[in-house]
Amino acid sequence: xxxxxxxxxxxxxxxxxxxxxxxxxxxxxxxxxxxxxxxxxxxxxxxxxxxxxxxxxxxxxxxxxxxxxxxxxxxxxxxxxxxxxxxxxxxxxxxxxxxxxxxxxxxxxxxxxxxxxxxxxxxxxxxxxxxxxxxxxxxxxxxxxxxxxxxxxxxxxxxxxxxxxxxxxxxxxxxxxxxxxxxxxxxxxxxxxxxxxxxxxxxxxxxxxxxxxxxxxxxxxxxxxxx
Amino acid sequence: xxxxxxxxxxxxxxxxxxxxxxxxxxxxxxxxxxxxxxxxxxxxxxxxxxxxxxxxxxxxxxxxxxxxxxxxxxxxxxxxxxxxxxxxxxxxxxxxxxxxxxxxxxxxxxxxxxxxxxxxxxxxxxxxxxxxxxxxxxxxxxxxxxxxxxxxxxxxxxxxxxxxxxxxxxxxxxxxxxxxxxxxxxxxxxxxxxxxxxxxxxxxxxxxxxxxxxxxxxxxxxxxxxx
DNA sequence: TAGATTGTTAATCGATTAACAATC
DNA sequence: TAGATTGTTAATCGATTAACAATC
Numbered sequence: 233x234x235x236x237x238x239x240x241x242x243x244x245x246x247x248x249x250x251x252x253x254x255x256x257x258x259x260x261x262x263x264x265x266x267x268x269x270x271x272x273x274x275x276x277x278x279x280x281x282x283x284x285x286x287x288x289x290x291x292x293x294x295x296x297x298x299x300x301x302x303x304x305x306x307x308x309x310x311x312x313x314x315x316x317x318x319x320x321x322x323x324x325x326x327x328x329x330x331x332x333x334x335x336x337x338x339x340x341x342x343x344x345x346x347x348x349x350x351x352x353x354x355x356x357x358x359x360x361x362x363x364x365x366x367x368x369x370x371x372x373x374x375x376x377x378x379x380x381x382x383x384x385x386x387x388x389x390x391x392x393x394x395x396x397x398x399x400x401x402x403x404x405x406x407x408x409x410x411x412x413x414x415x416x417x418x419x420x421x422x423x424x425x426x427x428x429x430x431x432x433x434x435x436x437x438x439x440x441x442x443x444x445x446x447x448x449x450x451x452x453x454x455x456x457x458x459x
Numbered sequence: 460x461x462x463x464x465x466x467x468x469x470x471x472x473x474x475x476x477x478x479x480x481x482x483x484x485x486x487x488x489x490x491x492x493x494x495x496x497x498x499x500x501x502x503x504x505x506x507x508x509x510x511x512x513x514x515x516x517x518x519x520x521x522x523x524x525x526x527x528x529x530x531x532x533x534x535x536x537x538x539x540x541x542x543x544x545x546x547x548x549x550x551x552x553x554x555x556x557x558x559x560x561x562x563x564x565x566x567x568x569x570x571x572x573x574x575x576x577x578x579x580x581x582x583x584x585x586x587x588x589x590x591x592x593x594x595x596x597x598x599x600x601x602x603x604x605x606x607x608x609x610x611x612x613x614x615x616x617x618x619x620x621x622x623x624x625x626x627x628x629x630x631x632x633x634x635x636x637x638x639x640x641x642x643x644x645x646x647x648x649x650x651x652x653x654x655x656x657x658x659x660x661x662x663x664x665x666x667x668x669x670x671x672x673x674x675x676x677x678x679x680x681x682x683x684x685x686x
Numbered sequence: 687t688a689g690a691t692t693g694t695t696a697a698t699c700g701a702t703t704a705a706c707a708a709t710c
Numbered sequence: 711t712a713g714a715t716t717g718t719t720a721a722t723c724g725a726t727t728a729a730c731a732a733t734c
Contacts, residue, residue, distance in 0.1 A: 256725060258677050262670035266652055280691065289654035293727055300693055308692040309734035325673050326680020333672065340574050344567035345668065350652060354669040355676065394679050395672060418682060419675030421668070425493055425577060427516035435678040437671050441572065441648070442581040443489035444664050445560065445622060446552050448646030449582065450485050451662040452621050453553020455645060483701060507715065520703055527717055535716040536710035692733080702723070709716080 253324065257298045261321055263288045264295070268318040280311040327355040332393040334360040334417070336408045337400030338368050338378050341423055345399060346374040359391040364404065381411065388415035398422040409436075480551065484525045488548055489581075490515045491522070495545040507538040554582040559620040561587040561644070563635045564627030565595050565605050568650055572626060573601040586618040591631065608638065615642035625649040636663075
């Protein structure tokens, strides 16, 4: 409109500025980080896109394309420094500061999640346990006392938790979700088998174990019958 | 080659014949089924793509496109019969015969999974529990006696299990996976945080809870910083 | 230099979405 | 018939992949 064509940035930079790292890439970054940590634990100092992709279970072209969204952290002809790349992936994912997690629903699954050591290893701290059942409230699980649902807001405020984990029955999930949102969490991971409604600023990810099995059943079925 | 153009089928039919239902669609079908069952439980007899999509948390265009891969089970101007569509989705997923599941790794998580009633409700039967720890072997969990790892093959054979569920530590997962494949399962759902290597005829799905949290952390981080 | 490996391009492929003709 | 809603089309969008120039 000003009569001259604007300065052109590289395509990738423009896309990055517009939309950031693509969701499909973000979803694979934790897998790369896992593979990098495994390599570091084995004492490997330098790796290649071939080796790392193989460890992560993806193609090397995809790995390089994914990493290119973060920047240029490899050396042509050499590969990637394991420690340095780990750090950069952690920076990209925002794992440089620990995030605090509240678990709601301390049944079998909530119990297992509260005791899962993999959270602390990977940047998360479980800071609160909440349940609606008076018989469960007051018990100690994984070193934390289980608190009643009506204290959720105070717990989130006191601990500055940003992530809520829902391990309740499906029937209670939306109500708990609303309470978590109201309390101020911005990310929710739910294991309850139903879809949740949240405002746009809140991010929900859902793990439904029976759905996963049904997807496996489809492939089993295809193999057994037609194709 | 024969000198005349071949008969043309509709595009969708050709694609369907070639590759079947797209993976992204298959992954959403369990969610539709859940929503349909919820509607049925409320006594709703007929639904629309708008209502069903809303329940499942997707757009109505996407829902109709997805269902079109299964066939034409709606009535223009009317909607879908809840019971009939449920059945058709179940047929498409191969849920008309119950599939049997073996769980390996009876720690906190394996325990929770063994006791999860959602499996039976949705077409799966837990028929075997296996653990490597002699202290766990012999105990009864969810009505089943935990058996040692070296009996895995016999259990799969005796129960005709087709799906294996891995709830072991990461370090044991590949070994357990190999044993499951060797025993004859064709679908594996793993909760261990590492990638698994399987032959092409075996299907693996992975749930990594800490990875899910890391993906949530990314969005939290983006919100807090730049975009 | 010669060999190796990245980062990027461009082509392909698959998924999503809006719009609407078909039809109940 | 008029209104409603599907099933399908076609356009757009995003993801994957192979190939290779850049460069260590």
